[in-house]
Amino acid sequence: xxxxxxxxxxxxxxxxxxxxxxVSPRVLAAQGQATIGHLDPQFVSLMDEIKDLLRYAFxxxxxxxxxxxxxxxxxxxxxxxNLVEPGDKVIVCINGVFGGRMKENVERAGGIAVVVxxxxxxxxxxxxxxxxxxxxxxxxxxxFVHSETSTGVRSDAEALCALAREHGCLTIVxxxxxxxxxxxxxxxxxxxAIYSGSQKxxxxxxGLSPVSFSAKALEKVRNRKAKVQSWFxxxxxxxxxxxxxxxxxxxxxAPVNAMYGLHESLVILHEEGIEKSxxxxxxxxxxxxxxxxxxxxxxLVDTPYRLxxxxxxxxxxxxxxxxxxxxxxxxxxxxxxxxxxxxALAGKVWRIGLMGHSAREENVTKCLEAMKVAMR
Ligand SMILES: *Cc1c(COP(=O)(O)O)cnc(C)c1O
Numbered sequence: 107x108x109x110x111x112x113x114x115x116x117x118x119x120x121x122x123x124x125x126x127x128x129v130s131p132r133v134l135a136a137q138g139q140a141t142i143g144h145l146d147p148q149f150v151s152l153m154d155e156i157k158d159l160l161r162y163a164f165x166x167x168x169x170x171x172x173x174x175x176x177x178x179x180x181x182x183x184x185x186x187x188n189l190v191e192p193g194d195k196v197i198v199c200i201n202g203v204f205g206g207r208m209k210e211n212v213e214r215a216g217g218i219a220v221v222v223x224x225x226x227x228x229x230x231x232x233x234x235x236x237x238x239x240x241x242x243x244x245x246x247x248x249x250f251v252h253s254e255t256s257t258g259v260r261s262d263a264e265a266l267c268a269l270a271r272e273h274g275c276l277t278i279v280x281x282x283x284x285x286x287x288x289x290x291x292x293x294x295x296x297x298x299a300i301y302s303g304s305q306k307x308x309x310x311x312x313g314l315s316p317v318s319f320s321a322k323a324l325e326k327v328r329n330r331k332a333k334v335q336s337w338f339x340x341x342x343x344x345x346x347x348x349x350x351x352x353x354x355x356x357x358x359x360a361p362v363n364a365m366y367g368l369h370e371s372l373v374i375l376h377e378e379g380i381e382k383s384x385x386x387x388x389x390x391x392x393x394x395x396x397x398x399x400x401x402x403x404x405x406l407v408d409t410p411y412r413l414x415x416x417x418x419x420x421x422x423x424x425x426x427x428x429x430x431x432x433x434x435x436x437x438x439x440x441x442x443x444x445x446x447x448x449x450a451l452a453g454k455v456w457r458i459g460l461m462g463h464s465a466r467e468e469n470v471t472k473c474l475e476a477m478k479v480a481m482r
Contacts, residue, residue, distance in 0.1 A: 119437070120464070122473055123445035124255045124416060125283070126305035126312050127461035129367075133310050136370035137363045144360045152369055153348065153360070159372035160316050163285055163308075163380060164300065166292035171318040172348040173304070173368055174339070175360055178282040181301030181315030183211055184339045185278045186249075188327045189299055192216030195245045197238050197275070199223075199230040201261070202254035203448055204280055212249065215335065220245065226450060227418070229411045230261040232269065239273040246326075247276040247298075252290070253283040255306075256448045258407050258418030258457065260288065267295045276323055282306055285316065286375055287387045287415035287461060298323040304364075307387070307415055309462030310371040313364050371462075387414045390465045394458065397474040401481065406455050415465065417458040418451070425481060426453055432480045440476035 121128045142149050153172075160171045174181050186208070190196055194217045198209045201224040212219040220242050222234045230250050239245065248270040252263045263279060270277045276298040284290050287307035292300055298320040305312035319327070319341070327334075327341050334340035338358065347357035375383055391414030395405070398419060406418040421429050429446075433456070436442045445457035458473065 117441065120442045120469060120472060122459050122464055122469060123443045124457050124459055125303070125461060127307070127309060127459055127464040128469070129311055130309045130371065130374055130463045132374060133367045133370045137311070137367040139363070139366055141362050144362055145354060145356065149360075149362060149365075150354060152365060153354075156365060156369050156372065157348070159369070159376060160318070162376055163372060164292040164316070164318050165290065165294060165380070166318050168292065168318045168320055170324060170341070170345065170349065172316070173365070174301075174315040174317055174344075175358060175364075176315060177305075177312055178301060178303030178315045179207070180339065181282070181303065181317045182208065182280060183336065184315070184317055184341070184344075185299040185301050185319075186211040186217075187215050187334050187336045187339050188341045189247055189276060189278060189323060190215040190217040191330055191332050193218070194247070195220060195242055196247045196249055196278075197222060197235065197242060197245050199235060199248075199250035199261070199266075201228055201230050201257065201259060202226050202251065203256035204251045204254060204282070205249075208249045208251070208278070208280065226257050227259060227406050229259050230266065232262055232265045235266055236269055239269060239275065243273070245273070245275055247278055249278040249280075251280040253281070253288065253413050253416065255283045255416050255457075257451065258405075258413045258416040259411050260413050261411070263290070263297070264295045267297055271296050276326065282315075283413070283416060283461070286380070286383050287465075288413065289384055292318055296320075304368050304371070306459075307383075307462045307465075308368070308371045308375065309464075310367045311364070313361065314368050316368075387460060387465045390460050390467060390470055391415070391417065393467060394460060394470045394473070397470065401474070401478060406451070415459065415461045417460065418447075418455045419458060420455055421453070422481075429453060429456070435480045436476055440472070440480070442473060442476050444473070
């Protein structure tokens with residue numbers, strides 16, 4: 107151990123992996139402002155504005171819409187530990203890493219997970235989900251990932267939610283990589299519980315997880331027989347802090363400065379307009395797609411299910427054995443981070459993120475130039 111420690115000064119990088127993505131300088135500046143008390147009236151109004159802005163981003167009127175004071179995974183746990191009681195049957199769709207985590211959470215909450223599996227790189231099969239709903243009329247919820255960051259696949263959330271509703275099931279939707287990046291309609295599609303993350307398409311640092319719950323979902327939480335097994339994530343307690351206007355009761359201390367950052371990122375999204383943000387992600391994705399095509403690089407995912415904000419691309423055969431060195435060169439020589447493949451796709455794909463503040467033409471140009479050099 108050294109005798110003296112110095113302040114930490116990270117080298118600035120361009121973040122084009124699966125998250126965190128580039129953080130807007132405005133967000134960083136907002137986070138550096140003076141810390142105030144978390145029950146200070148000024149902070150309480152900030153909390154109200156964050157809830158309004160999140161309703162705008164999620165396209166919902168849900169009262170219960172707020173950021174959980176922890177990363178996306180905690181948003182997932184909030185949805186599952188509150189909605190799943192011991193013995194509850196939940197249909198869980200797995201077509202990548204994050205669906206697997208949902209199953210793990212359902213089981214830890216004492217639920218019974220009925221798994222609907224699809225190949226990595228494919229969307230969740232609506233037909234298989236329909237068959238599972240028919241075969242399990244006692245299921246209380248359907249859980250799926252809208253944007254699978256591990257593979258770059260978008261599933262048909264609207265169709266899946268319609269099916270769940272027909273069968274009297276609540277829906278739990280992972281929108282961590284979706285929010286701000288591609289169309290999402292919480293009320294329009296009838297989503298009951300949804301979670302996202304600050305560090306993907308919202309351009310804020312990691313650490314916060316926006317969530318939203320429908321009235322129907324809340325009714326299930328309010329009528330639980332068993333207490334929620336997590337004290338920190340129990341909505342019945344957390345809502346004393348986040349719900350209503352003013353008059354908040356202390357539950358935990360919100361990460362005050364992180365909330366400044368999330369607020370600023372949502373103000374930026376609102377200024378741009380959410381539809382414009384979706385269009386920008388699509389436009390910049392087209393630019394990357396064309397440039398990669400010129401380098402002879404193809405996509406893993408078929409066009410209709412392809413996420414613009416997470417580009418899973420096939421590493422050319424002759425480069426696969428040295429792919430880790432290429433990523434290392436991009437990081438050290440070009441200060442550019444792209445993502446590796448996961449699971450069965452490790453060594454076979456790269457994951458290039460175009461999320462939030464990273465979804466800019468200059469990032470695409472930089473990425474294509476750096477890859478051209480590194481692939482030589
Ligand atoms: C990143 C991600 C998560 C987890 O979020 P953390 O902030 O890392 O906890 C969950 N689901 C998906 C689809 C993600 O991309």
